[in-house]
Amino acid sequence: MIAIDKAQVDKIIKKRNTELKRQHNRAYDKLEKLKKNNILSHKESHILRRILRGFKKFSLVTLSINEMVNLSEEIGIMPKTPKRKFAGKNSKTFLKDEILKALGYETKRGSFYPEYFSELGIKSCVYCNSQLTLSLKKEKIGTKKKYIAKFQVDHYYPKAKYPYLSIALFNLYPTCASCNNAKKDDDIQFQLYQERHEINHNLMGFELDQAQKSKFLVTRESREIEYTFFNKTCPEYDEKFHITEIYKSQKDVAEDIILKSQTYDKNLRKQLKKFENINDAHIDRIILGNYTNPNEIHKRPMAKFMQDIAREAGLKISL
Ligand SMILES: [Zn+2]
Incomplete structure (x- = not known):
């Protein structure tokens, strides 16, 4: 609903520099491993190579808004690939899913994001400001399925099209479940992170x-x-x-x-x-x-x- 001063994010990036570097390195190594996967089509291998090239220079986590704009144009969106069997299931979104897994987006929803966004001062949905940004999700813990509270995050660059930007801090817009569903992958004219004088x-x-x-x-x-x-x-x-x-x-x-x-x-x-x-x-x-x-x-x-x-x-x- 209202933008926040991007300098606040920069401040946390500075403070948590070592940890965020580690997040980038871990994710980058996993992407490197993915490159060796022989199930990738020619198109997919090509885009993955572009991703790796791009993020050799920039951090997967702390890249700036301008870098995000440039890289999204340079790398582009995930290619549509034919359905094929993977791990016994038909998968059309293999590369996207594997990139999200490599970057650890889902894990961060339960661990890193609650702490990070609390430090940033965001606890309510940035779109409606009427609800909290936590939602319950059923997950397997041990042998049982349990509901756990997870942070709900919308991506300015949708993670289905730009999974390689799924953990970029400036791409994360904390939302409630309803607004996240309502927005889907549509563009909406709202920039959450702005220079202080622009707000x-x-x-x-x-x-x-x-x-x-x-x-x-x-x-x-x-x-x-x-x-x-x-x-x-x-x-x-x-x-x-x-x-x-x-x-x-x-x-x-x-x-x-x-x-x-x-x-x-x-x-x-x-x-x-x-x-x-x-x-x-x-x-x-x-x-x-x-x-x-x-x-x-x-x-x-x-x-x-x-x-x-x-x-x-x-x-x-x-x-
Ligand atoms: Zn909302």
Whole structure:
């Protein structure tokens, strides 16, 4: 919904340099081994050689956005190959599957990504901001099948077409399961990682209908509350992710915020300030019940909606 400063990713890359280098080396070695697989068709061998050539220079994990653009053009998408038997199964996507396996994308969903994205401050879906990015997946653990919570990630360059970019950090867009399904491999005009000066928090958001707000204050009926979602750069965004529909069910949240804006008492802030180690940002968060800094909307579901409604309702916190 809102871009994040790409410098934050660069900072983590610097900090975790050794570990990320190891991730690249491990994946690259596995791709090298794959090259020796004699089941590959001529077309597949050719594309794999291009991949190996490309990633001799660049990291599979930490390549920059520009490098990602260049390599995706240079290497291209996975070729369509005829169905053939592999390990007893008919496989049409052998090379793609093997590349994903070599890069360890699935394993990272349960291990590396939860930690990495928490460090980056992303816990809620970057498209709808209404749900968490974890989803349950049934997996075989030992002899039994169990549900485990895995990180859901969408790829700007879809992993079906560009599996070699499946672990590139700048290609990872944490999402909820519904948005990931809704988006599929479609292009959507939204860049999650941007330079700080390019980020505009006002291109997308929610507007509270002030006349309806007044009606609500008289009737105290939450169904009177109306708000609209807008997106100035990507008109198909709402239709794709059903934002209006999702948030239509959150009138009680808007109701709470409007009531808070009416009942806010400066003494509350004074009272809270009496506690040790509590600053204005904490107090604002307690009052809103969510993060109040526009740069922190990915830290908790609904933050964007709640910040916008609070601003429009005139809740006296710094937003
Ligand atoms: Zn979502």
